[in-house]
Amino acid sequence: MKTKGNKAKINIVTLGCSKNIVDSEVLMGQLKGNDFEVSHESEKLDFGTVIINTCGFIDNAKQESIDTILKYVDLKERGDIEKVYVTGCLSQRYKDDLEKEIPNVDAYFGTNDLARILKTVGADYKHELIGERLITTPSHFAYFKIAEGCNRPCSFCAIPIMRGGHVSKTIEDLVKEAKHLAKNGTKELILIAQDLTYYGLDIYNDRKLGDLLKHLSDIEGIDWIRMQYAYPSQFPMDVLDVMNERENICNYLDMPLQHITDNMLKSMRRGISKRRTKELIQDIRAKVPNIALRTTLIAGYPGETEQDVEEVINFVEEMKFDRLGVFTYSHEENTHAHTLVDDVPADEKQERADRIMAVQQDISLELNQAKVGKQYKVLIDRIEKDHFVGRTEFDSPEVDNEVLITAKDEYLRIGDFVNVEIESAAEFDLYAKRV
Numbered sequence: 253m254k255t256k257g258n259k260a261k262i263n264i265v266t267l268g269c270s271k272n273i274v275d276s277e278v279l280m281g282q283l284k285g286n287d288f289e290v291s292h293e294s295e296k297l298d299f300g301t302v303i304i305n306t307c308g309f310i311d312n313a314k315q316e317s318i319d320t321i322l323k324y325v326d327l328k329e330r331g332d333i334e335k336v337y338v339t340g341c342l343s344q345r346y347k348d349d350l351e352k353e354i355p356n357v358d359a360y361f362g363t364n365d366l367a368r369i370l371k372t373v374g375a376d377y378k379h380e381l382i383g384e385r386l387i388t389t390p391s392h393f394a395y396f397k398i399a400e401g402c403n404r405p406c407s408f409c410a411i412p413i414m415r416g417g418h419v420s421k422t423i424e425d426l427v428k429e430a431k432h433l434a435k436n437g438t439k440e441l442i443l444i445a446q447d448l449t450y451y452g453l454d455i456y457n458d459r460k461l462g463d464l465l466k467h468l469s470d471i472e473g474i475d476w477i478r479m480q481y482a483y484p485s486q487f488p489m490d491v492l493d494v495m496n497e498r499e500n501i502c503n504y505l506d507m508p509l510q511h512i513t514d515n516m517l518k519s520m521r522r523g524i525s526k527r528r529t530k531e532l533i534q535d536i537r538a539k540v541p542n543i544a545l546r547t548t549l550i551a552g553y554p555g556e557t558e559q560d561v562e563e564v565i566n567f568v569e570e571m572k573f574d575r576l577g578v579f580t581y582s583h584e585e586n587t588h589a590h591t592l593v594d595d596v597p598a599d600e601k602q603e604r605a606d607r608i609m610a611v612q613q614d615i616s617l618e619l620n621q622a623k624v625g626k627q628y629k630v631l632i633d634r635i636e637k638d639h640f641v642g643r644t645e646f647d648s649p650e651v652d653n654e655v656l657i658t659a660k661d662e663y664l665r666i667g668d669f670v671n672v673e674i675e676s677a678a679e680f681d682l683y684a685k686r687v
């Protein structure tokens with residue numbers, strides 16, 4: 253059957269987290285290095301092959317991945333495309349099941365099968381392209397993966413099943429990659445890993461996140477370095493010294509706490525208590541007084557009581573996190589928590605999450621309104637309708653606050669830094685004028 257698309261063109265579809273985005277970008281760089289035409293999430297059916305990079309983290313993400321696979325299998329059966337390949341976390345975790353349920357996929361690959369994917373489509377893995385990738389985000393920022401996998405024993409998390417144990421990249425390789433990104437216009441590096449704070453333990457026998465930050469901070473053209481996904485237990489405080497020393501390291505830390513009551517933290521196997529968590533937050537804020545702290549919580553974990561929820565809400569009210577997100581608990585096979593009874597109904601999980609977020613919404617409004625009249629340096633990400641949309645150093649793309657500057661009287665360039673004054677504030681948006 254003749255397909256409508258260009259047989260030599262490969263379309264990559266990315267689902268899930270920023271770590272998957274990086275994997276897709278590396279794959280695209282390799283394909284381009286092999287002279288393939290490549291697109292990312294093309295709306296046109298002008299390709300012959302699609303590679304779907306799936307997520308298998310929680311129920312909603314798994315369903316989205318399955319729906320996407322079925323969509324492209326249907327296009328293949330209609331003759332619109334020729335080949336459908338599936339990779340990523342869902343494929344790593346459920347390959348046997350997927351092969352039985354959706355046999356019309358041409359091949360399934362795991363999370364560490366880059367060389368096999370390339371060989372299957374007729375490309376070679378090129379070692380000289382290590383550190384090079386095709387950026388799918390706006391070119392002025394890039395997610396920067398410093399390690400793969402995780403060694404933490406968290407009861408609810410299937411990431412070690414899908415991604416394996418923690419493997420750090422070397423400082424040398426990361427510096428080379430960052431220099432390549434800077435040369436191509438990247439101004440902001442967003443450091444990601446399952447656990448940034450574990451960086452270096454496997455290859456240097458020591459936590460080396462602080463040293464890595466210094467090396468990256470020295471690279472010309474990198475104006476902002478941002479840290480996401482720090483683990484609270486045994487947090488390396490020297491990282492905060494580097495944050496204070498270096499102008500281009502954002503006063504921002506994303507530290508998922510997941511819960512706060514001692515019984516939940518123990519069951520979740522988080523390796524930290526409520527008392528120690530609160531002390532850590534106080535110590536971090538004492539060392540970097542104007543730091544923006546982002547955290548994530550889980551609602552509806554097995555055995556969670558109404559008293560636990562009240563304790564979480566009181567904690568959120570007391571700590572006044574700058575940014576906060578809440579996931580509802582997902583009962584994942586082969587995790588330690590799967591041996592527990594998933595005893596909180598889905599609607600109750602959502603109701604608890606909504607209650608916590610309502611509290612955070614009020615906190616966010618209060619903190620944002622305190623910014624009115626103050627000036628900030630903002631990185632412009634995009635133009636949307638009548639506004640340029642940017643971020644301060646205290647905000648990560650997609651998940652945090654945005655700064656809106658009217659486009660009526662101003663012309664700003666995407667990827668530029670501008671100084672603004674905040675004129676008004678809503679719960680999750682700041683409205684500003686250029687200074």
